[in-house]
Amino acid sequence: MPSVGTIVYCSAVVAWSAAIHQLLIKDILTVSLGIGRAIQSLDEFPYSCQRIQHPQLEACEDLWLDEQERVLYAACAGTKSRMAWNPAISKLDVAGRRPTGSEFIAIDIDSFGTNNFFSYRTIMPKGSYGARGDALLDTVGFTGEHIDDSTIHFYFPNVPPYHGVYFDAKEIGANATVEVFEFKRGNDEMRHLRTVHSPAVWSPNRPVAVGNGDFLVTNDHGVKVGWRKQLEPVIGGGTIAYCSSNAVCHSAVPPPGLDIRKNLKFPNGLARGHDGLIYVPSSADGTVKVFELQSNQTLTQLHTIRVGMPLDNITPDKRGDLWVPGFPNTGQTMKGMANPYEEISPATVFRIRRLEGTEEGKLEYEVKKVIEDREAQAIDGATTVVHDVKSKRLFLGGAVAPFLVICEPR
Numbered sequence: 001m002p003s004v005g006t007i008v009y010c011s012a013v014v015a016w017s018a019a020i021h022q023l024l025i026k027d028i029l030t031v032s033l034g035i036g037r038a039i040q041s042l043d044e045f046p047y048s049c050q051r052i053q054h055p056q057l058e059a060c061e062d063l064w065l066d067e068q069e070r071v072l073y074a075a076c077a078g079t080k081s082r083m084a085w086n087p088a089i090s091k092l093d094v095a096g097r098r099p100t101g102s103e104f105i106a107i108d109i110d111s112f113g114t115n116n117f118f119s120y121r122t123i124m125p126k127g128s129y130g131a132r133g134d135a136l137l138d139t140v141g142f143t144g145e146h147i148d149d150s151t152i153h154f155y156f157p158n159v160p161p162y163h164g165v166y167f168d169a170k171e172i173g174a175n176a177t178v179e180v181f182e183f184k185r186g187n188d189e190m191r192h193l194r195t196v197h198s199p200a201v202w203s204p205n206r207p208v209a210v211g212n213g214d215f216l217v218t219n220d221h222g223v224k225v226g227w228r229k230q231l232e233p234v235i236g237g238g239t240i241a242y243c244s245s246n247a248v249c250h251s252a253v254p255p256p257g258l259d260i261r262k263n264l265k266f267p268n269g270l271a272r273g274h275d276g277l278i279y280v281p282s283s284a285d286g287t288v289k290v291f292e293l294q295s296n297q298t299l300t301q302l303h304t305i306r307v308g309m310p311l312d313n314i315t316p317d318k319r320g321d322l323w324v325p326g327f328p329n330t331g332q333t334m335k336g337m338a339n340p341y342e343e344i345s346p347a348t349v350f351r352i353r354r355l356e357g358t359e360e361g362k363l364e365y366e367v368k369k370v371i372e373d374r375e376a377q378a379i380d381g382a383t384t385v386v387h388d389v390k391s392k393r394l395f396l397g398g399a400v401a402p403f404l405v406i407c408e409p410r
Contacts, residue, residue, distance in 0.1 A: 037309075039328045039346055039374040047371050047394070049378035049407040052117065056103055057404050060397035062141040062206060062269065063386045065109075066152065067318050069185055072107040072386065072395055073123075075139045075156070079340060079402040086399065087159050087174040088140060088205065088220050089337060090230075094161045101138040101160060104190075109388065109395070112406070127192025129158075129179050136160050137179065140399070141206025141269040141313055141384075143215075152183045154190060155215055157204035170225065176204050178217060178243065198249035200241040206269030206313055208278065210293060213245025216252060216278060218267040238267040240280065242297045252299045253291075264289070269313030269384070274320035275354060277302070281311035281324055288314060288324070288352065290363060303363040307350055313384040314352075322352040325382040325396065328372065336381050340400045345381035348372045349394065370394075371407060379405050 042049065059082040060074040077085075077098065084096025104123045111119035125137050138160040145153045159174040177197045183190040202224055207217040219239045228237065237256050243249040256263040265284035273279055278291040278299060286309045291299035309326035310333075316322050326348040327333040336345025349371045355364040371394070373379040381398035382405065388395065394407040 037328055039348075040369075040372040041375060042371070042373040042377050042379070045371045046410045047407040048410050049371075049373075049394075049405055051378055051403040051405055053403040054117070056105060056120075056122070058402045059400050060105075060384075060404055061139075061399040062313055062384045063315075063395055063397050064142065064144045065386045065388060065395070066144065066185075067388075067390075068146075068149075070108065070110045070390075071185075072109050073142075073144065073154075074105045074107060074397060074404070075102050075142050076105055076397075077102045077138070077140075079400050082400045083338070083340070085138070085161075086140075086337075087176075087203065087224070090225065092170045092174075092225070097138070097161075101136045104137070104139075104154075109391070109393075121188055123183065123187075124189040125179075125181060125192060126189050127181075129192045129195050130160065130175075130177060132175075134160075139179075140204075143207050143209060143271075145209035147182075150185050152185065153193070153209065153213075154181045154183055155179075155207040155209060155217075156181070157207065157217065159204070172224065174203075174224065176202055178204055178207055178215070180213075194247055196243050196247045196249065198241070198243065198247070200249035200251055201243065203238075204241075205267070206271075207243075208270050208272045210272065214297075215243050216270065216272075216293075216299075217241050217243065218264075218270050218280065220266055220268060220283070238264040240264070240267065240270070240278075240291075240299060242299075244297075250297070252293075252297065253301075266310075268311060269315075271314045271316055271322065273316050273322065273354070279305075279314050279322060279352075281307075281314045283310050283312060283327075286310055286326075288322075303365075305352060305365050305367065307352070307367055309348060309350075311350075312382070315384065315386055317387040318389040320354070321387070323370075323385045323387045323394075324350050324352065325385050326350060328374075333381065336376075337400055340381060340398075340402060344376035345398075345401075346372075346374050346376050347379040347382040347396075349379075349382070349385050349396070351387075379407070 058079040060076040081098035084093040108119040139156040181190040205218040205220040242252040288305040290303040314324040335343040382396040396405040
């Protein structure tokens with residue numbers, strides 16, 4: 001007859017195993033990989049979507065809308081370049097990346113006409129910037145901050161390889177910084193203000209300004225390269241850094257611990273809501289974690305919004321609703337990221353709305369699927385979505401997609 005201690009031990013193992021199944025295996029299969037998920041086709045939604053194709057509008061990982069001037073800003077790397085060089089997903093072929101880095105494009109969204117195109121211009125960065133002062137901008141996510149009626153500050157994660165010294169990127173990863181520029185509305189260039197190069201920022205995804213030149217930025221992984229990076233969608237490892245205007249940064253959240261339920265898992269492009277809270281989407285576990293910034297420049301988690309699908313960059317609109325693209329079929333998404341010319345990457349767009357009038361101190365949100373494209377007829381590999389409240393249009397960019405997408409409500 002087994003001892004009491006043995007029975008207790010076995011019971012604990014069974015309980016732990018059940019928890020692991022619930023927390024890991026079930027969520028990985030149903031949420032992360034999307035096995036068994038029903039995906040809808042584009043014609044089931046009240047939108048008409050079309051692709052806007054141009055060599056300068058390829059691989060536009062992130063978008064930012066200036067509502068006042070009706071200008072959509074896009075950071076575009078070129079599809080072939082981004083297929084080779086994308087440190088966030090361990091694409092580290094230095095030889096295949098575009099030597100000139102990314103282009104920053106300003107698109108006049110009210111100029112869309114019968115030729116199915118927009119008036120646009122390239123914004124040239126000016127100044128000496130980068131960890132080695134090589135003036136190369138190789139960006140992924142970015143954000144803008146209104147300073148006054150004529151001035152915007154742009155914050156760019158910069159992830160080029162080192163220059164001037166040979167190294168194997170597959171061994172040590174990208175040389176990450178965050179670059180801050182000042183832009184005067186209507187100009188065709190922006191002036192560099194400062195480079196943020198810190199041990200606390202090693203895999204930057206998208207920054208968000210929090211006032212007085214300070215910003216938060218996600219490190220989407222806990223390490224740059226190696227086997228641990230491949231396990232992070234399960235065990236977690238990403239962080240969030242707080243950087244002050246004097247370019248000093250520190251971790252704003254506790255480091256990953258043994259309780260995998262509390263760890264960030266591939267935290268992607270965060271945003272600051274109109275309510276002042278910080279929203280951090282996950283490209284692994286299908287959640288949006290809601291944080292409050294404290295006076296000591298750290299974040300306290302208040303809530304978790306369970307969307308149920310891997311997510312990318314989250315963006316508030318003028319009304320305060322949050323818009324975020326999802327990957328309904330992760331396996332197919334990875335194929336599409338690797339070869340967007342031959343493989344499709346189905347996409348979903350969610351609107352997340354904070355509900356008012358709830359119990360004091362309690363947060364509640366409505367999650368609504370707005371559009372989905374099972375066959376990738378128009379929306380393919382979307383990593384960011386911007387909702388223009390005035391026109392009700394959706395603008396979508398993709399990290400490797402060789403086009404932008406515009407969806408008009410029918």
